Amino acid sequence: MFGLDNKDTRMLLVVAVLTLCAPFILNPFPTDSAMAQFNAGYPDLMQRFVIFGIFAIGFNILFGLTGYLSFGHAAFLGVGSYSAVWMFKLLSMNVIPAILLAVVISGLFALLIGFVSLRRSGIYFSILTLAFAQMSFNLAYSVLTPITNGETGLQLTLDDPRILGVSATADGSIPVTSLFGLEMRSTFEMVVGPWAFQFNAGYYLAAFILLAAFYLSIRIFRSPFGMMLRAVKSNQQRMNYTGLNTKPYTLAAFVISGMYAGLAGGLMASMDPLAGAERMQWTASGEVVLMTILGGAGTLIGPVLGAGFIKYFENIFSKINDNVLHGWFSFMPDGLENFVVFVIHPFIGKGWHLTLGILFMLVVVFLPGGLVEGGQRIAKWVKGRKNKDDATPATKTPAE
Amino acid sequence: MGILEVKNVGKRFGGLQALGDVNLSVKENTVHAIIGPNGAGKSTLLNCLVGKLIPDTGSVMFDGQSVLGRKPFEINQMGISRVFQTPEIFGDLTVLENMMIPCFAKRDGAFSLNAISSVLGQKDVLETAEKMLEEMNMADKRHMHAAAMSRGDKRRLEIGMCLSQEPRLLLLDEPTAGMARADTNNTIDLLKEIKEQRDITIAIIEHDMHVVFSLADRITVLAQGTPLVEDEPQNIRGNPKVREAYLGESA
Numbered sequence: 001m002f003g004l005d006n007k008d009t010r011m012l013l014v015v016a017v018l019t020l021c022a023p024f025i026l027n028p029f030p031t032d033s034a035m036a037q038f039n040a041g042y043p044d045l046m047q048r049f050v051i052f053g054i055f056a057i058g059f060n061i062l063f064g065l066t067g068y069l070s071f072g073h074a075a076f077l078g079v080g081s082y083s084a085v086w087m088f089k090l091l092s093m094n095v096i097p098a099i100l101l102a103v104v105i106s107g108l109f110a111l112l113i114g115f116v117s118l119r120r121s122g123i124y125f126s127i128l129t130l131a132f133a134q135m136s137f138n139l140a141y142s143v144l145t146p147i148t149n150g151e152t153g154l155q156l157t158l159d160d161p162r163i164l165g166v167s168a169t170a171d172g173s174i175p176v177t178s179l180f181g182l183e184m185r186s187t188f189e190m191v192v193g194p195w196a197f198q199f200n201a202g203y204y205l206a207a208f209i210l211l212a213a214f215y216l217s218i219r220i221f222r223s224p225f226g227m228m229l230r231a232v233k234s235n236q237q238r239m240n241y242t243g244l245n246t247k248p249y250t251l252a253a254f255v256i257s258g259m260y261a262g263l264a265g266g267l268m269a270s271m272d273p274l275a276g277a278e279r280m281q282w283t284a285s286g287e288v289v290l291m292t293i294l295g296g297a298g299t300l301i302g303p304v305l306g307a308g309f310i311k312y313f314e315n316i317f318s319k320i321n322d323n324v325l326h327g328w329f330s331f332m333p334d335g336l337e338n339f340v341v342f343v344i345h346p347f348i349g350k351g352w353h354l355t356l357g358i359l360f361m362l363v364v365v366f367l368p369g370g371l372v373e374g375g376q377r378i379a380k381w382v383k384g385r386k387n388k389d390d391a392t393p394a395t396k397t398p399a400e
Numbered sequence: 401m402g403i404l405e406v407k408n409v410g411k412r413f414g415g416l417q418a419l420g421d422v423n424l425s426v427k428e429n430t431v432h433a434i435i436g437p438n439g440a441g442k443s444t445l446l447n448c449l450v451g452k453l454i455p456d457t458g459s460v461m462f463d464g465q466s467v468l469g470r471k472p473f474e475i476n477q478m479g480i481s482r483v484f485q486t487p488e489i490f491g492d493l494t495v496l497e498n499m500m501i502p503c504f505a506k507r508d509g510a511f512s513l514n515a516i517s518s519v520l521g522q523k524d525v526l527e528t529a530e531k532m533l534e535e536m537n538m539a540d541k542r543h544m545h546a547a548a549m550s551r552g553d554k555r556r557l558e559i560g561m562c563l564s565q566e567p568r569l570l571l572l573d574e575p576t577a578g579m580a581r582a583d584t585n586n587t588i589d590l591l592k593e594i595k596e597q598r599d600i601t602i603a604i605i606e607h608d609m610h611v612v613f614s615l616a617d618r619i620t621v622l623a624q625g626t627p628l629v630e631d632e633p634q635n636i637r638g639n640p641k642v643r644e645a646y647l648g649e650s651a
Contacts, residue, residue, distance in 0.1 A: 003518060224504050224522060225515035227493075231501055234490040241450065241488070242502045243476035243565065245510040252513055 008218050011301060015214055019207040022046050023197045030194035037324070038316055043187055043200035045315050047271045049308050050203070050210040051264050056291040056303030057210075057217050058260020062253050063289070064298035065226060067233035071126045071285050072113070072133025076106040076258040078140065078280030080265025082147070085154045085275045092165035093175045095184065095205070095270040099263065106262020107255055114254035118247065121236075133285055140277040153276030177270050179205055184271055202271045209267060210304075213260060218300055220256070229253050261288075290356075294363055296370030305371045310356065317352040403428045403601050404449070404569060409458035411444055418444040419455065420626040426569070431595055431602045433612045436622035437645065442605045445622070446573055449603075450482050451475045462569065473510050481562035482571045486578075487554035489561070491547030495538060498546050498557055499529035502565045528564060536560040536590075552583035559590065563598070570594075572604040576611050588614050613637070621645065 004012065018025065027041030040046070059073055080102035087098035117128040140148040148154055158168045162175075169175050177184045184202035191197075220226050228249050231239055239246050269275055278284070287310065295306025325341045325348070332340065347355045367373045402425035411419040419441045426432045436442050447453040449460055451472040460467050467475050476482075490498050503525040508514065520526070533539045536556050541549065546557060555575060562570055575591070576584040588611055595602060595615070606612045612619065612633070619636045621628040623645040629636065636642055 005518075005520070219518075220515050222518050222520075223515045224508070224517070224519055224525075225513060227497060227501065227519055228504070230493060230497075231490050234492040235488055237484075238488040238490060239501075240472040241476055241482050241484075242561065243473050243505040243510060244501070245471075245473050248511040252515075256515075 002215065004218060004222070008222065008300075012211075012215060012218065015301065015304065016211055019050060019210060020204075022049070022203075022207070023199055027195060027197055031196050032194060034327070037319060040312055040316060041198060043185075043198055043203050044271075045311065046200070046203045047206055047267075048311050048315075050206040051267050051271075052288070052291065052307040052311055053304040054206075054210050054213045054267065055261055055264035055288050056295065056307040057213055058257040058264070059288045060257075060292050060297060060299075060303040061217060061220060061229075061260065062257035063292055064303075065221070065229035065233065066250055066253050068118070068121065068250060068254070069126045069289065070117075070129040070254070070257075071282065071289065072129035072131075072136075073257070073261050073288050074282070074284035075113070075133040075136040075280050076110055076261035077265040077268070077284065078136065078275065078277065079109050080106045080262030081269040081275035081279055082140070082154055082265075083262070084266040084269035085156070085273055086147075088156055088162075088177065088269070088273050089154075089160040090163065092162055093177050093273075094165075095177050095179050095266075098177075098270060099209075099266040102262045102266025102269070103259050104262075106265065107259040109262075110255045110258025111251070114251050114258070118250050118254060130282060130285070133280060134282060137277055137280040137282070140280060148275075148277060151277065153274050155274045177202075177273050206267050206271070209263065213263065214300075214304065221300060225249075225252070290360060294360060294370055296372030299370070299372040302370050302372040309371065313352055313356050313359075317348055317355055318350065320348040322349075402426045403463055404603065405459075405461040406445075406449070407459045407461075409445070409448060409455045409460065411441075411448060411453060411455045418625055419448070420624070422458070422622075422625070422627055424620055424627065424630075426601060426603055427618070428568075428601050429599060430617040431591075431604065431615050433604045433606055433616035433619045434622055435606060435609075435612055435619060436628075439624075440622040441625040442622055443573065444625075446482075446571060446605055449475075449571060450480060476505075476565075476567075477510060479568040480571060481565055481567035481569070483555075483558050483562055483573060483575055485573045487551070487558045489546045489554055489558050491545070493546060494543050495546050495549070495557060496529060496533065496542040499532055499561060499564060500525055502561045503528045506565045532560050532564040550583075551579060552586060555579070555583070555587060556590065559587075559594075563594065563600075567600070569601045569603065572602065572606075574605055574607055576606070576608055584608065584611065587611075591615055 002009065002012070023041050023046065026046065027039045029035035029039050055077060059070070063069055083105040084098035084102045087101045091097055113129065113132045117125055117132065120128060141151060156174045158174060160167055166175055179201070182201050184205065187198050187200040189196055189198050228244065232246050232249055236246050265279070291306035291310050292303045293306070294309060295304065296302025322341055322345060325344055326337065329337045329340050345351070363370060404426040406422055406424035409419055409422045410417070422445060434442055434445065444453065448455045449467065451467065451470050451474070454468060462478055462480060465478065467478065490501065500519070507525060530539070533542055538553065538557060538560070541553070546554065549557065576587050579587065591602070592615065594600065604615065616633055618630065619633055620630040621636065621642050628641055628645055629639055631639070
């Protein structure tokens with residue numbers, strides 16, 4: 001289906017079902033139960049899942065296929081966000097032109113940075129991209145204040161022109177982002193017994209774009225172009241002596257992944273129309289590297305899993321505090337309860353980075369292929385057991 | 401006039417004159433061997449032919465066109481394919497994919513943004529690649545990772561990849577270096593077959609006399625960066641100058 005083979009179609013359908021049913025899947029616990037804080041099915045977080053999923057899918061086209069590790073991809077995300085907010089300020093609150101401009105501008109920006117950075121490979125390439133991203137961050141933070149509004153961040157105001165829209169709504173407030181009138185923030189809440197499921201317009205827009213982005217990445221992976229990118233990773237020498245020019249291949253991959261990052265940045269601004277320089281900081285670039293490696297670099301679905309995994313931890317683990325822990329362990333005798341809370345304390349709340357770091361280490365050491373490899377190993381183990389079960393009765397039946 | 405004309409080529413690395421004044425003419429549809437002791441400048445000469453090095457003096461003409469100043473991929477697109485001393489293949493890719501890449505390079509040129517159509521839909525390329533795998537007797541290995549194959553098979557694959565581009569000139573850099581006797585003989589047989597069945601010119605750099613004398617139509621002996629003699633194999637064997645410079649007393 002859609003020009004994909006059976007396996008890829010199945011994977012696309014799985015991702016489609018997961019994203020479209022996310023409000024149910026991520027909300028397994030009733031609203032009033034003690035476990036409700038593990039629910040991730042609220043619009044803000046779900047939007048972040050899919051937006052960072054898009055970011056990581058794009059990053060994987062560069063890193064997973066060609067092996068070029070960019071440490072400056074957040075710059076493209078930031079450029080995308082700024083472009084989108086400018087579109088909201090100047091043109092209209094419709095998200096489509098904003099997202100389109102975000103993709104185009106970040107693509108051009110990636111062309112420029114890629115052209116220079118791709119003169120080197122390996123660690124030198126990584127450092128060049130990092131340097132460019134930090135330059136962009138510092139420029140956005142200080143020199144380019146007329147465009148980026150410096151440390152305050154770029155925001156909408158009541159006197160923005162918005163030539164195709166209105167500067168202010170009838171009641172004198174700033175208009176909200178919308179898709180041809182459908183407000184991005186509008187949320188429909190479905191109450192089923194003790195559960196409350198939230199369906200948010202912005203989330204579904206982002207989810208459909210994620211599916212399109214994922215589909216496109218499958219096509220790229222399976223195309224002759226994708227094969228050439230894998231060949232670049234494998235042996236550039238052989239590429240050159242086989243009549244293939246590696247430079248435009250790597251540059252095209254770099255620009256495509258920069259455009260994915262810009263798309264993510266534009267979507268981020270569409271959900272919440274402001275853009276700040278901190279989006280371009282090197283920690284943000286590092287995060288997408290973590291997502292891709294954690295999920296499984298070079299695999300199709302890995303980056304999406306990695307993005308979901310990290311964003312879940314960031315938002316859920318960081319919310320657990322000592323009071324919550326005391327609540328959980330209140331069944332223990334006082335001294336033991338305090339001790340257990342004391343031991344767990346560094347791993348939660350602001351310490352969630354420690355948990356993430358340990359998990360990352362474990363994955364890289366024991367599952368170099370990321371979560372995808374973990375899944376494959378489990379599938380293999382289950383299959384192996386099943387085969388064993390099947391084999392045992394077969395040996396009992398005597399041959400005729 | 402040969403298909404490859406090397407005139408007065410010189411190359412100096414700092415204080416070392418690697419190539420003095422090399423003149424070489426490779427005739428079309430022949431096998432031309434370049435032999436010489438270690439440090440004679442064989443590899444430097446080869447690197448000057450494929451664009452890895454640019455000689456300080458002289459000219460290199462392929463089929464009437466200068467190759468100097470062109471990048472390796474451009475020279476390859478002109479019709480020169482190179483086989484390396486240690487097989488250079490795409491180790492992370494399958495054998496079939498390895499074979500498809502040169503076919504794509506031949507069909508689509510040095511760069512093509514063919515990012516939407518599926519590899520499996522490229523019937524013409526698949527067909528050529530499969531046919532070449534059959535010819536190389538590797539069809540049963542098509543889904544194997546190339547890195548997992550033996551040295552001899554990797555060499556076979558690399559030669560097959562070069563041939564699938566239908567080059568006019570095939571350059572071989574010590575194709576049997578580090579091989580067991582059996583693998584060496586297989587490679588000789590393969591090259592003989594190629595020589596007989598195709599319109600192809602082969603230039604070969606080789607240490608192994610057995611290989612050289614079983615394949616070459618003409619031999620150039622290189623010593624200290626300059627050609628000593630160029631002649632037919634039977635005359636090379638008896639040439640006293642060559643014995644002295646290269647084959648040693650025992651030969």
